Amino acid sequence: MNIPYLIYDVSAGNVIGFGSASQYEELGQGKIECSDEEAQNWSSYKVVNGVVTALSDAELAASQATENLNSLQNSARLALDQSDITVMRCYEAGQAVPDVWKQYRAALRAIVSATSSDDLPTLPTKPAYPSA
Known part of the structure:
Protein backbone atom coordinates (compact mmCIF):
# COMPACT_ATOMS: atom_id res chain seq x y z
CA MET A 1 0.00 0.00 0.00
CA ASN A 2 1.30 3.43 -0.97
CA ILE A 3 0.73 5.98 1.80
CA PRO A 4 0.25 9.53 0.49
CA TYR A 5 2.39 12.35 1.83
CA LEU A 6 2.16 16.09 1.50
CA ILE A 7 5.51 17.58 0.55
CA TYR A 8 6.00 21.01 2.09
CA ASP A 9 8.46 23.85 2.59
CA VAL A 10 9.63 23.29 6.15
CA SER A 11 10.38 26.95 6.85
CA ALA A 12 7.07 28.37 5.58
CA GLY A 13 4.70 25.43 5.88
CA ASN A 14 3.53 25.86 2.29
CA VAL A 15 2.51 22.59 0.70
CA ILE A 16 4.30 22.22 -2.65
CA GLY A 17 2.90 18.90 -3.79
CA PHE A 18 2.19 15.35 -2.81
CA GLY A 19 3.81 12.01 -3.35
CA SER A 20 5.21 8.92 -1.76
CA ALA A 21 7.99 8.57 0.78
CA SER A 22 10.55 7.85 -1.95
CA GLN A 23 9.65 11.06 -3.81
CA TYR A 24 10.15 13.01 -0.61
CA GLU A 25 13.74 11.80 -0.41
CA GLU A 26 14.48 13.25 -3.86
CA LEU A 27 12.89 16.62 -3.12
CA GLY A 28 14.67 17.20 0.17
CA GLN A 29 11.63 18.89 1.68
CA GLY A 30 9.45 18.15 4.68
CA LYS A 31 6.83 15.45 4.43
CA ILE A 32 3.76 14.60 6.42
CA GLU A 33 1.39 11.68 6.08
CA CYS A 34 -2.04 12.72 4.82
CA SER A 35 -5.39 11.39 3.67
CA ASP A 36 -6.15 10.66 0.03
CA GLU A 37 -8.44 13.72 -0.04
CA GLU A 38 -5.68 15.97 1.28
CA ALA A 39 -3.25 14.55 -1.29
CA GLN A 40 -5.71 15.09 -4.16
CA ASN A 41 -6.41 18.67 -3.04
CA TRP A 42 -2.93 19.46 -1.75
CA SER A 43 -3.01 23.10 -2.86
CA SER A 44 -5.83 23.73 -0.35
CA TYR A 45 -3.67 22.86 2.67
CA LYS A 46 -0.69 24.05 4.65
CA VAL A 47 1.32 22.53 7.49
CA ARG A 77 6.69 35.06 -21.67
CA LEU A 78 5.93 32.46 -24.31
CA ALA A 79 4.20 35.02 -26.55
CA LEU A 80 7.10 37.43 -26.07
CA ASP A 81 9.60 34.71 -27.00
CA GLN A 82 7.57 33.84 -30.08
CA SER A 83 7.32 37.51 -31.08
CA ASP A 84 11.13 37.69 -31.13
CA ILE A 85 10.95 35.78 -34.42
CA THR A 86 8.83 38.52 -35.99
CA VAL A 87 11.17 41.24 -34.75
CA MET A 88 14.18 39.32 -36.08
CA ARG A 89 12.53 38.81 -39.48
CA CYS A 90 11.78 42.54 -39.71
CA TYR A 91 15.39 43.28 -38.84
CA GLU A 92 16.73 40.82 -41.42
CA ALA A 93 14.47 42.32 -44.10
CA GLY A 94 15.59 45.85 -43.23
CA GLN A 95 12.01 46.69 -42.25
CA ALA A 96 11.07 48.73 -39.19
CA VAL A 97 9.13 46.84 -36.56
CA PRO A 98 5.51 48.08 -36.89
CA ASP A 99 4.16 50.15 -34.00
CA VAL A 100 1.38 47.61 -33.38
CA TRP A 101 4.07 44.98 -32.71
CA LYS A 102 5.96 47.34 -30.40
CA GLN A 103 2.74 47.98 -28.46
CA TYR A 104 2.00 44.25 -28.34
CA ARG A 105 5.45 43.47 -26.96
CA ALA A 106 5.21 46.33 -24.42
CA ALA A 107 1.88 44.93 -23.17
CA LEU A 108 3.45 41.47 -22.82
CA ARG A 109 6.41 42.91 -20.89
CA ALA A 110 4.01 44.73 -18.53
CA ILE A 111 2.35 41.41 -17.71
CA VAL A 112 5.69 39.64 -17.21
CA SER A 113 6.92 42.33 -14.81
CA ALA A 114 3.64 42.59 -12.84
CA THR A 115 3.99 41.95 -9.11
CA SER A 116 0.28 41.74 -8.32
CA SER A 117 -2.74 40.21 -9.97
CA ASP A 118 -4.77 43.33 -9.22
CA ASP A 119 -6.08 44.99 -12.40
CA LEU A 120 -4.10 42.74 -14.74
CA PRO A 121 -5.17 42.93 -18.36
CA THR A 122 -5.86 39.86 -20.40
CA LEU A 123 -3.20 38.57 -22.75
CA PRO A 124 -3.14 40.94 -25.75
CA THR A 125 -4.11 39.65 -29.19
CA LYS A 126 -1.18 38.91 -31.45
CA PRO A 127 -1.13 41.38 -34.36
CA ALA A 128 -1.06 40.30 -37.98
CA TYR A 129 2.36 39.42 -39.34
CA PRO A 130 3.98 42.49 -40.95
CA SER A 131 3.77 42.61 -44.73
CA ALA A 132 6.80 42.96 -47.01
Missing part, protein backbone atom coordinates in the same frame (compact mmCIF):
# COMPACT_ATOMS: atom_id res chain seq x y z
CA VAL A 48 1.24 24.36 10.82
CA ASN A 49 3.27 22.97 13.72
CA GLY A 50 3.36 19.56 12.08
CA VAL A 51 -0.41 19.42 11.46
CA VAL A 52 -2.12 19.47 8.05
CA THR A 53 -4.46 22.46 8.11
CA ALA A 54 -6.96 23.67 5.52
CA LEU A 55 -6.27 27.11 4.06
CA SER A 56 -8.71 29.86 5.03
CA ASP A 57 -10.93 31.41 2.36
CA ALA A 58 -8.61 34.44 2.25
CA GLU A 59 -5.54 32.21 1.86
CA LEU A 60 -7.26 30.22 -0.89
CA ALA A 61 -8.17 33.44 -2.72
CA ALA A 62 -4.59 34.73 -2.44
CA SER A 63 -3.23 31.38 -3.63
CA GLN A 64 -5.59 31.39 -6.62
CA ALA A 65 -4.65 34.98 -7.48
CA THR A 66 -0.96 34.05 -7.41
CA GLU A 67 -1.60 30.97 -9.54
CA ASN A 68 -3.56 33.08 -12.06
CA LEU A 69 -0.78 35.67 -12.20
CA ASN A 70 1.88 32.99 -12.71
CA SER A 71 -0.14 31.37 -15.49
CA LEU A 72 -0.71 34.69 -17.26
CA GLN A 73 2.97 35.61 -16.91
CA ASN A 74 4.04 32.26 -18.35
CA SER A 75 1.72 32.78 -21.33
CA ALA A 76 3.08 36.31 -21.80
